[in-house]
Amino acid sequence: MIRIHVLEGTALVWSAEEAREIRERFRLVGTLVGALARKPRQNAHLGLPLQLLPEEARLLAELGAAVLVRGTETQPPAEGEEPTQASEVEAYRRELEESYQEQQRLAGAEREALLARLAERIAQGRARRREQRGETPDTVEDSGLLDSPFVLPHDAMMVQLPTARRCLGQVERVDWTSPSPDWPHPGRPAHEARYRVFRELWGRGYYLSGGSKFGGDFLVYPGDPLRFHAHYIALCCPQGDPLPLRTLVAAARLGTGVKKTLLLCSPDAGGTLAFTSLQWSGLQ
């Protein structure tokens, strides 16, 4: 069960495995919005969390593959009430200490191995130095390769800054069918219309992503966006809503300019969807 964490109406996925499953099994793309762990100070490749469109989150919830949750320990404690987390703090400190000991041991072993590998060269170097200084060669000294026990400074220890939560204790479910401060989308007519279009196009096997870059609601790809360009710019026009000619011309022009077909999608009250595509044909 995929866990989608909602934060102020935004659906976020914090686990790399879940992000992979969402993309490979469910054909949903999403957008990465966090800093990449390996190289955080650039914008070309972003990292977790994966932000899902409200339509994508709703689709996953409807399919029963995901559940919407939210954290509950985000409120500051009330006056004078300091929750006793002593046991957890203790556990964390113990873990840190154990990790430190283990790292020290491993680092020490590594260093020993390194010295053993280079033992011959070290001995040669020492002999040469002694010759230069004019001392008599002393074989007893050669055995003392490791002068003092290895100590790893506490500051040199490596720690992990985890991306996702360590323990899942304080989360609670969010109902995706009724509007709430955490998930305000259900019931909004704009969201409902978009979702119907999204569901229909997804059902036909396309990959969909946000279309604001090209002035539309969705971009429709024939395959994974990593490898393919979008074919359509989908624009949702609910039936009965006025569509000024200016908007139509602007959208069509934009589509032509970027070599994509404009797809007008009209969900009507009856449950059917009408699709109209616009393509520049020239005057032949």
Add this chain to the structure above:
Amino acid sequence: MEAELEPRSRRLFSPAELLAARTRDRKVAQCSQGQKDFIPDGSEEQAERLHRCREEHWQLLAEERVERLGSLVKAEWKPREGIVELKSPAGKFWHTMGFTEHGRQCLLPEEALYLLECGSIQLFYRDLPLSIQEAYETLLSQGTVSLLQYQVFSHLKRLGYIVLRFCPSAVPSQYERQLNLDSYCKSSGKHHRKRKRRSSPRLQAKKPKGSGNPPECEGTPKKASDSCGSPSHPASGRSCLPEKSKESDPASGEVESAQVPTDAAQLSKPPSRSKAQAEDYGKAAGDSCSGTHLPRWDFNRIAFPNMASDCPHTFLPQPDERLLPENVAGREADATRWRKLVNQKREKLSRKEREQRERESRYKSSVNADREVRRCSNWQEYKLLLKQRSQRRAGRRPSHLWDQPVTPLVKPDQVASAAAVLQQISVLQPSHILDGASRLQEDTEGMKIDFSVYQADAVANFKKNDPGKPYARMCVRRFDEQIPSLRAVKQLACQSEDVPVIFALVDNGDIAFYSFKEFKLPVDIYH
């Protein structure tokens, strides 16, 4: 339900893995498997390329942050104050981020979150370190910074810009800049608290600076009028004046000529305006960095004697001892002797000045030399005289030109260039975004400027206490929100004075920047 919420896999590293991370590759390879394909054709090649791309992608995503403990700065989240306090000395980031409060080094929540994502700090809450997810959920849900604003903030920071929160009271108005007050204010530390959060309650309790400082006192009300732009204050100022001038007449108790009320009114004008504006300012913006306080004197009641040569009364009574300093005793004076000396000295002009005056006297004449003007005893009569004169001049217009249905466009003495003629017949006047902006009421449809952005190459010279003029100011909005009206755009531009305002529109993680660009329609005439 509990079983469903079990963690999939705990992504915690063993000590061996942690140590191994020291020698991790820090490069990010491009998914450069050639150009994108047009249509999926089910071929093996395409599938293979897609597979490789995806594998690289997941590999990058699955990496976790592992840092040396010594290079991490310890920080603690304080939810009640809404800031992050540093527990160990700050690193290089202190040059452009963070502020000092009560001797502690602190960070704003968005800065702390950004640094956490970069792997520069370790954030603790209740003695436990926060993961990135917990930090997002804890720091961003307090209402000070929203997720949208944080996304724009981190996007800009990753590009290298210096991003600070916007404090409207720290923007020097055009008047202040004209008077070169902004450099004065900077040195006096007037704006040194602008790093604080705007909604801090402590800001309002701060004492106002330099009460005995007339430029500042004058400057702040002016600034208030620019930034608040409430239309009530000029009206109230104007309506105050006639009342106050009437008030000063009986209150003075001294015999005054007709000119004294105007003197007193003029003197009382700046302080009364500052009083009215100070009230408006206090009401409109609760977080002024330095507030004006009301002057101690009620200038409506203090009358200054008229020392001009036309006032026949030369006997000055003893002034009210409340107006004098403690150790100064006032006494009566007879001003006759002084009156004779005032403005009696002949002006000595240099030769150049005399020549210039001689040249000018051929075609220029002083307004006061006109006898009809001297007969006027106040402004009203003078204006009436001017009106009569212009009417008389108008009566001398040739009737064959001016009495027809089609009259000439301009008078010969009205225009000096072809451009001026063009101006008369132009249909559209060029307009600047700041025209009339200061008069708009403060109701920007919930839009506000969120950040000030400074160029990345200014990092070397950047001083947190004195950042200088920003490169741009950001207003963060959602993509599906209504496009702002011209009124709101004007108000934002006015708040930002001469720095351009850029709208950062966030559409589910994709950020696009929009701004209004100014251009002039070409005019076909050179002037």
